Amino acid sequence: MSHPVARRATARAVARRVTLIGWLLLVPALAAYIAFVVWPLILGVQYSFYDWNGVGAATWVGFDNYLKVFADQALLGSILNAFVLIAFFTIIPVGVGLALATLIRSLRSGWFSSLSQTVLFLPQIIPLAAAGIAWAWMYAQTGTVNQVLGWIGLGFLARPWLADYGTALAAVGLIGSWVLTGLCTVLLLTGIGKIDTSLYEAIRLDGAGWWREFFTITLPGLRQEIAVLVTITVIAALSSFDIIYTSTQGGPGRATMVPGLLIYRIGFTQSDVGQASAFGIVLMLLVLAVVLPIQRLSRAADR
Amino acid sequence: MRTSRTELLLGRTLLVVALVLTVLPLLSMLSAALQPADRNPTGLSWPSDPQWINFVTAFQVGHVWQLMGSSALIVLGVVPASLLFATLAGYALGGLRVRGGRAVLVFLVLGLTIPFEALIIPLYYQAQAMGTLNTQWAIVFPLIGLFMPFSVFWMRAHFVNVPVELSEAARVDGASIWQEFRRIQLPLATPALSALAILLFLWTWNQFLLPVVLVANPLDRTVAGALTFFQGQYYSSIPLLNAGALIIITPAIVVFLIFQRQFIKALLQGAVKG
Numbered sequence: 001m002s003h004p005v006a007r008r009a010t011a012r013a014v015a016r017r018v019t020l021i022g023w024l025l026l027v028p029a030l031a032a033y034i035a036f037v038v039w040p041l042i043l044g045v046q047y048s049f050y051d052w053n054g055v056g057a058a059t060w061v062g063f064d065n066y067l068k069v070f071a072d073q074a075l076l077g078s079i080l081n082a083f084v085l086i087a088f089f090t091i092i093p094v095g096v097g098l099a100l101a102t103l104i105r106s107l108r109s110g111w112f113s114s115l116s117q118t119v120l121f122l123p124q125i126i127p128l129a130a131a132g133i134a135w136a137w138m139y140a141q142t143g144t145v146n147q148v149l150g151w152i153g154l155g156f157l158a159r160p161w162l163a164d165y166g167t168a169l170a171a172v173g174l175i176g177s178w179v180l181t182g183l184c185t186v187l188l189l190t191g192i193g194k195i196d197t198s199l200y201e202a203i204r205l206d207g208a209g210w211w212r213e214f215f216t217i218t219l220p221g222l223r224q225e226i227a228v229l230v231t232i233t234v235i236a237a238l239s240s241f242d243i244i245y246t247s248t249q250g251g252p253g254r255a256t257m258v259p260g261l262l263i264y265r266i267g268f269t270q271s272d273v274g275q276a277s278a279f280g281i282v283l284m285l286l287v288l289a290v291v292l293p294i295q296r297l298s299r300a301a302d303r
Numbered sequence: 304m305r306t307s308r309t310e311l312l313l314g315r316t317l318l319v320v321a322l323v324l325t326v327l328p329l330l331s332m333l334s335a336a337l338q339p340a341d342r343n344p345t346g347l348s349w350p351s352d353p354q355w356i357n358f359v360t361a362f363q364v365g366h367v368w369q370l371m372g373s374s375a376l377i378v379l380g381v382v383p384a385s386l387l388f389a390t391l392a393g394y395a396l397g398g399l400r401v402r403g404g405r406a407v408l409v410f411l412v413l414g415l416t417i418p419f420e421a422l423i424i425p426l427y428y429q430a431q432a433m434g435t436l437n438t439q440w441a442i443v444f445p446l447i448g449l450f451m452p453f454s455v456f457w458m459r460a461h462f463v464n465v466p467v468e469l470s471e472a473a474r475v476d477g478a479s480i481w482q483e484f485r486r487i488q489l490p491l492a493t494p495a496l497s498a499l500a501i502l503l504f505l506w507t508w509n510q511f512l513l514p515v516v517l518v519a520n521p522l523d524r525t526v527a528g529a530l531t532f533f534q535g536q537y538y539s540s541i542p543l544l545n546a547g548a549l550i551i552i553t554p555a556i557v558v559f560l561i562f563q564r565q566f567i568k569a570l571l572q573g574a575v576k577g
Contacts, residue, residue: 018399018401018480019401019402021395021399021480022395022396022399022401022402022404023395023401023403025391025392025394025395025399026391026392026395026396026401026407028387028388028391028392029388029389029391029392029411029451029454029455030392030407032384032388032444032447032448032451033411033414033448033451033452034448035444035448036426036429036444036445036447036448036449037414037417037422037448037449037451037452038414039425039429040422040425040426040429040445041417041421041422041425043425043428043429044421044422044424044425047424047425047428054428096321099317100317100318100321103314103317103318104318106310106311106314107311107314107315107318112315112318116318116321116322117567118560118563118567119322119325119326120321120322120325121559121563121566121567121570122325122326122329122556122559123325124570125505125552125555125556125559125566126509126552126555126556127508127509127511127526127527127530127551127552127555128509128511128527129509129511129527129528129530129531130527130530130548130551130552131328133332133530133533133534133544133545133548134328134329134331134332134545134548135328137331137332137335137541137544137545138327138328138331140541142343142344142345142346143331143346144327144328144331144334144346144347146346147345147346147347148346148347178324178325178328181321181325182325183570186567186571187571190571210310235416235418238418239418239419239420239421241420241511241512242511242512242527245511245515245531246530246531246534259420260418260420260512263420263421263423263424264420264423264512264516267423267424267427268427268516273424273428276424277424277425280420280421280422280423280424281421283418283420283421284416284417284418284421287416287417287418288416291416
């Protein structure tokens with residue numbers, strides 16, 4: 001047996017070696033992250049203080065680009081649109097998801113429930129850009145939506161939904177609902193599966209109906225899942241790009257313009273790199289401002 | 304347990320409605336794709352003379368082989384490197400519990416909330432400076448970095464749950480850190496790794512913003528990024544556009560149907576961890 005002091009010295013040497021190796025293992029991941037996330041972020045902040053067309057000389061303009069975000073109708077309008085989209089990307093999918101998940105649970109039949117999950121999940125697998133294309137055709141004057149309206153006697157409502165100022169934003173929003181409802185349903189279903197079944201048996205014995213069962217057992221049991229889904233879907237709404245790009249390009253007029261598409265336009269079509277960068281930073285802060293309180297709320301609810 | 308008959312019937316009906324609404328856009332694409340290429344299709348209808356040839360035309364005009372090749376190249380660039388880096392880092396943070404690891408984790412987690420749109424302008428000028436603009440590398444490098452917070456988070460969550468006794472036993476037996484990692488930790492991490500691989504494949508394959516901005520030639524993009532090219536190419540023919548889009552989404556759907564259990568599990572866990 002070695003001397004205790006010597007052994008302690010060896011242990012310390014081993015610990016130091018583990019720390020060293022650990023940090024070496026972290027190097028590739030941190031390098032990739034710093035090079036392609038942190039460094040671009042720093043560059044973005046730097047650009048946001050300049051008036052720069054991307055090629056010529058850059059002029060320092062201080063906070064001008066940020067002030068313009070709040071003075072420019074187009075920029076503000078796109079932010080408002082993004083918040084409207086939250087209704088369609090978050091409230092509808094989570095709401096419908098809750099309803100569907102409760103329905104599927106009450107079925108308890110093996111094959112129909114797993115078939116439902118697979119089918120509902122499909123929109124989550126295809127590229128968002130393809131969802132935009134599929135729905136652009138659904139909404140066309142001669143498309144399926146108007147055809148179905150005709151079948152059920154509502155033909156007088158028919159219109160080119162994406163070209164109509166009054167309906168375009170809601171129509172685009174519903175594409176988001178279509179994509180996200182399946183993810184919400186299946187995650188909530190998994191959540192319901194974790195709830196103790198004896199709770200359900202007990203409340204049924206008490207003679208409770210569907211509604212009371214839902215509000216006293218299912219909903220409280222799913223708090224965590226709902227918080228996760230709201231976070232994901234809110235980020236998807238605020239940073240939507242793919243669907244809008246392939247379905248409406250932000251039109252008609254600016255009816256469906258969103259921050260992501262506007263950053264792309266200002267930065268690459270109008271070559272106003274400083275303004276586009278400032279808008280990018282504002283978008284990032286906006287996402288943080290909306291997402292962090294949700295996280296905090298869900299954590300507080302856990303306690 | 305009893306569920307009333309009307310409740311059951313109502314439930315099934317609503318569910319069937321939801322399923323129909325989910326597949327309707329895909330069916331409507333198929334119906335449009337099978338109508339004559341030179342005519343404006345109308346709604347959902349099974350054509351009397353389905354034009355399967357539209358798929359062949361769309362495949363050729365859309366240079367789909369070249370696109371699939373480009374996408375495969377990008378996936379092969381992103382996924383293995385991301386898996387390797389994330390496994391090493393995840394082991395350091397979750398297994399070795401390196402001193403200062405908490406700070407690293409917080410630093411990485413901040414990256415989870417940054418929307419890609421907020422970084423796209425600087426990424427463009429960075430690619431220009433690196434000389435990778437308009438090559439697949441312009442997509443590969445940033446995606447590795449952008450996926451890193453999630454990937455490390457995911458692998459750390461796995462390694463944190465591996466009992467410490469395992470590595471202690473290995474060390475008593477005289478294994479070095481490297482041997483322990485290779486022989487014990489990696490085999491145990493296989494399920495976590497394959498789930499992460501599925502997610503990274505899907506996110507890379509479906510990536511749209513980066514290819515559209517960073518690669519001018521649509522044929523050097525991911526298939527999803529090339530959909531804009533399809534829209535330009537088939538501008539005058541809705542049937543061909545739909546046929547092209549269906550060809551693009553089919554591989555992902557086929558892979559999904561084969562691995563659906565793993566897919567759904569991975570995406571759900573991903574949602575919870577992200």
